[in-house]
Amino acid sequence: MSVNESARPGIVPNPHISALPIYNAGMNIRLARQLSGHDDIAALASNENPNGCSPKVMEAMASSAFNPSRYSDPACTELRNALSRLLDLPPGQIVVGNGSEEMVAAISRAFLVQGSSALTVTPSFGLHEIEPLAAGARVTKVPMTSDMGFDIPALEAALATGPALFFLPSPSNPVGAALTRGELDRLVAATRPQTLFVLDEAYFEYMEEGQADGMALVRSGNFPSIVLRTFSKAYGLAGLRVGYATCSNPEIARIVAAAKPPFNVNAAAQVAAVAALADQQWMKQSVERTKTERARLARGLDELGVFTASSQTNFLFFRTTLPSEHAAKALLADGIIVKPWREAGYENWVRVTIGTPKQNDRVLASLNHILNGAS
Numbered sequence: 552m553s554v555n556e557s558a559r560p561g562i563v564p565n566p567h568i569s570a571l572p573i574y575n576a577g578m579n580i581r582l583a584r585q586l587s588g589h590d591d592i593a594a595l596a597s598n599e600n601p602n603g604c605s606p607k608v609m610e611a612m613a614s615s616a617f618n619p620s621r622y623s624d625p626a627c628t629e630l631r632n633a634l635s636r637l638l639d640l641p642p643g644q645i646v647v648g649n650g651s652e653e654m655v656a657a658i659s660r661a662f663l664v665q666g667s668s669a670l671t672v673t674p675s676f677g678l679h680e681i682e683p684l685a686a687g688a689r690v691t692k693v694p695m696t697s698d699m700g701f702d703i704p705a706l707e708a709a710l711a712t713g714p715a716l717f718f719l720p721s722p723s724n725p726v727g728a729a730l731t732r733g734e735l736d737r738l739v740a741a742t743r744p745q746t747l748f749v750l751d752e753a754y755f756e757y758m759e760e761g762q763a764d765g766m767a768l769v770r771s772g773n774f775p776s777i778v779l780r781t782f783s784k785a786y787g788l789a790g791l792r793v794g795y796a797t798c799s800n801p802e803i804a805r806i807v808a809a810a811k812p813p814f815n816v817n818a819a820a821q822v823a824a825v826a827a828l829a830d831q832q833w834m835k836q837s838v839e840r841t842k843t844e845r846a847r848l849a850r851g852l853d854e855l856g857v858f859t860a861s862s863q864t865n866f867l868f869f870r871t872t873l874p875s876e877h878a879a880k881a882l883l884a885d886g887i888i889v890k891p892w893r894e895a896g897y898e899n900w901v902r903v904t905i906g907t908p909k910q911n912d913r914v915l916a917s918l919n920h921i922l923n924g925a926s
C-alpha cells in the first residue's frame with residue numbers, strides 16, 4: 552500500500568514495512584477442501600511432520616506442568632537447560648523463540664540498521680530476505696548453482712564485501728542441499744569480522760551423517776555465529792511455535808534476547824518442547840520414516856522424468872514442464888497442497904513435503920496424470 556492509499560491521510564507507515572513482499576505461505580486446509588471438493592487433503596506445502604508428535608507431548612500438556620493461567624517463563628529456563636544438556640552449550644548462549652522465524656526477525660532487528668547489507672541465497676526461505684528488508688537493509692541473494700548446490704565461489708566473493716548479516720539455510724529450504732564440512736570451512740574463512748554468520752539448521756535432524764554441523768562452530772566460541780533450529784519439523788510441533796538460536800557467545804545471545812518480546816514463547820509450547828526433547832527415540836524413528844519415504848518419492852519422481860534436487864530435508868524440490876502455479880493448481884484438484892515456487896528463475900519449481908506413504912503415492916499418481924496424461 553502506498554502512503555496515499557493509507558487508511559487516513561497523515562498516517563505514514565514505515566516504508567520498509569509497507570514495501571515488503573508477501574510471504575509465500577502454504578494454503579490453508581479448509582480453503583483447499585473448498586477449492587478441490589476433496590475432504591482428505593494431503594497438506595504437503597509447509598514441511599510439517601506427517602507422523603504428528605511424540606505421545607509424551609500430549610501427556611505433558613494434559614498434566615499440571617501446563618498452567619494456562621500464569622504467564623509463561625520469559626527466560627524459558629527449563630527448556631534452555633534441557634537444550635543445554637543435549638547440545639553441550641551453556642544455557643546463556645541459547646535464546647528460545649516463538650518459532651525460529653521469530654529468531655530470524657529478532658536477529659535482523661538486533662544487528663541491522665537502515666542501509667546495512669544482508670546476504671542470503673536464492674531460491675531462499677522467504678524470511679531470510681523479508682526480515683532484513685523490514686529492518687531497512689539491502690539484501691543480496693546469491694543463486695544456487697545449476698545443479699542446485701551452494702555456489703561457494705560466488706558466496707565467498709559476496710562475503711568479501713562484508714555484509715552485516717549472512718543468513719544461510721543448511722540444509723537449504725527450498726532446495727534441500729546441505730553444506731559439506733569443507734564448504735562451511737571455506738565460507739567461514741571468507742567471512743569478514745563485521746559479518747554475523749547465521750546458519751539456519753531448521754532441517755538439521757534430516758541430514759545425512761558427515762555434513763557440516765554448525766553447532767561445532769558455535770561451541771568453539773571463536774567465530775561470531777548463530778545456529779537456528781526448530782521444534783516444528785522433526786519434533787512435529789509446528790502449531791505450537793518453538794525454535795531457538797544458539798549463539799557463539801553470551802553477548803550475542805543477550806542482544807538477540809533483547810530484540811524479542813518478553814513472553815514470546817507460550818506456556819503450552821514450553822511444556823511441549825521439553826517433553827518432545829526428552830523423547831529422542833520418537834523423533835529419530837519419525838526422521839527415519841521420513842528419510843525412507845524421501846528416497847522412495849525421489850525414485851518415483853525420477854521414474855516420471857521429473858528432475859528433483861537432491862535433498863537432506865523432509866521435502867523435495869522438483870522442476871516441472873509447467874509453470875509451478877499451474878502444477879500446484881492441478882495437484883490441488885486432486886486434494887494435494889504443495890508450494891509453487893515464485894522467485895525469479897524458479898517459477899517452474901515446486902516444493903513438496905514428504906508425507907505418509909499413502910500421501911506420497913497420491914502425489915506420484917497425480918503428477919503422472921498431470922505431466923504424462925496417465926489415467
Ligand SMILES: Cc1ncc(COP(=O)(O)O)c(C=O)c1O
Pocket residue numbers: 597598649650651652653676720723724751753780781782783789792793794
Ligand atoms: C529454513 C527455515 N528456517 C526457519 C523456518 C521457520 O520455522 P519455525 O518458525 O516453525 O521454527 C522454516 C520453516 O519452514 C525454514 O524452512
